[in-house]
Amino acid sequence: MSKVKVSDLRYAAVGVPEYDKQVEFYEKQWGLEKVASDGDVTYFAAAGSPEQYVLRIRKSSDRRVDLVGFGVENAAGVDQLAGDLASEGVQIVAQPGQLQTPGGGYGFRFFDPDGRVVEISADVERRKYHVLEYRESVPAKLSHIVLNSPNPQLCMEWYEDKLGFKLSGWLGDFFGFLRCWPDFHNLAFVKNADANLHHISFELRGYDEYLRGTGKLVQAGVPMAWGVGKHTPADSSFSYFIDPNGYTTEYTAPQEKIVDDRAYKPPVWGPGGLPNAGDVWGTAGPRNMPEDLAHTGRTLPKDPGLWIAPPV
Amino acid sequence: MPLYMDLHTKIRSITPEAIREAHRKDLEVQGKYGVKYLKYWVNNDTGCMFCLVEAPSKEAAFDVHRDAHGLLADEIYEVYEGA
Numbered sequence: 001m002s003k004v005k006v007s008d009l010r011y012a013a014v015g016v017p018e019y020d021k022q023v024e025f026y027e028k029q030w031g032l033e034k035v036a037s038d039g040d041v042t043y044f045a046a047a048g049s050p051e052q053y054v055l056r057i058r059k060s061s062d063r064r065v066d067l068v069g070f071g072v073e074n075a076a077g078v079d080q081l082a083g084d085l086a087s088e089g090v091q092i093v094a095q096p097g098q099l100q101t102p103g104g105g106y107g108f109r110f111f112d113p114d115g116r117v118v119e120i121s122a123d124v125e126r127r128k129y130h131v132l133e134y135r136e137s138v139p140a141k142l143s144h145i146v147l148n149s150p151n152p153q154l155c156m157e158w159y160e161d162k163l164g165f166k167l168s169g170w171l172g173d174f175f176g177f178l179r180c181w182p183d184f185h186n187l188a189f190v191k192n193a194d195a196n197l198h199h200i201s202f203e204l205r206g207y208d209e210y211l212r213g214t215g216k217l218v219q220a221g222v223p224m225a226w227g228v229g230k231h232t233p234a235d236s237s238f239s240y241f242i243d244p245n246g247y248t249t250e251y252t253a254p255q256e257k258i259v260d261d262r263a264y265k266p267p268v269w270g271p272g273g274l275p276n277a278g279d280v281w282g283t284a285g286p287r288n289m290p291e292d293l294a295h296t297g298r299t300l301p302k303d304p305g306l307w308i309a310p311p312v
Numbered sequence: 313m314p315l316y317m318d319l320h321t322k323i324r325s326i327t328p329e330a331i332r333e334a335h336r337k338d339l340e341v342q343g344k345y346g347v348k349y350l351k352y353w354v355n356n357d358t359g360c361m362f363c364l365v366e367a368p369s370k371e372a373a374f375d376v377h378r379d380a381h382g383l384l385a386d387e388i389y390e391v392y393e394g395a
Contacts, residue, residue, distance in 0.1 A: 007382075259327075259331065259383055
């Protein structure tokens with residue numbers, strides 16, 4: 001029996017102390033759509049995505065990553081993957097079962113090598129969405145999640161081996177890119193002292209919408225950490241902002257796609273990175289991302305949620 | 313039935329075989345959505361592709377690509393044909 005592969009990135013879930021401010025920010029300024037709220041948990045969808053939700057925010061005394069959600073093709077794949085991971089010694093957090101979150105479905109949870117909680121699901125009902133129009137400058141979808149790790153090499157190999165991610169490239173030996181469908185990266189790992197969240201990225205329809213959206217946030221006084229600019233890896237444009245709980249959150253335009261996995265040779269830009277790889281356009285200005293040890297010398301504390309399952 | 317042209321850009325590893333395979337998968341899936349992918353045009357050097365499709369909506373055309381291979385268009389426009 002062949003291994004089950006993750007087929008899509010579904011959502012990021014975070015716990016935050018400043019819950020009301022976070023919810024208001026992502027609804028009123030970031031442009032996500034609030035689809036459900038259950039006490040101290042709010043679910044947000046992106047207008048151009050059929051995913052029931054792409055971001056979950058939970059009220060928490062600690063600022064932590066609660067979950068990273070991925071999809072597989074069907075419920076049988078959920079069961080098979082849960083069995084395979086358990087037999088390989090991976091600690092299962094929640095056994096396969098019906099999900100009680102928006103869209104339902106069938107899924108399970110486990111700890112990854114750094115102790116993050118990952119949810120794998122299938123058969124989640126699709127949400128009604130619309131293809132975004134010209135000048136509609138709100139997120140079309142969740143683009144990717146970047147995670148800090150003390151051992152990115154180990155994480156990269158683990159996600160490739162256990163979950164079927166494909167390697168898209170490395171920036172030096174400190175920033176690895178993975179994909180689970182044609183977009184260049186849905187997931188990435190960066191070398192840092194501790195495991196925590198580097199940033200969450202949301203894709204807008206195109207360059208016009210990305211710049212209009214960026215301008216709207218700048219005009220509203222949302223603190224910008226870096227941008228506007230374009231990276232060499234993924235040919236991805238970036239505007240990094242700081243959300244009300246201090247997480248870095250990104251607007252980007254569509255990134256590169258890889259259609260022929262056999263013909264594609266993952267590049268290594270390096271070894272110490274690539275001159276100007278971070279800012280191809282030369283427009284980005286000073287870099288001030290708090291998670292970015294390599295460039296600012298600062299780092300965040302270890303995520304307090306590692307090896308601890310979120311309450312919901 | 314509306315006629316649409318979609319635009320894909322930044323495809324890094326275009327090969328004729330991979331695009332043929334992606335189109336074949338579109339044809340397999342499209343009946344579920346009442347969609348008919350008709351033709352496509354590709355520029356290997358620039359990583360650009362255009363697909364001509366009859367579909368009840370833009371979303372239906374996107375859903376076929378999503379289910380078939382995940383290679384979604386950047387943009388899609390309703391068009392009419394001239395000569």
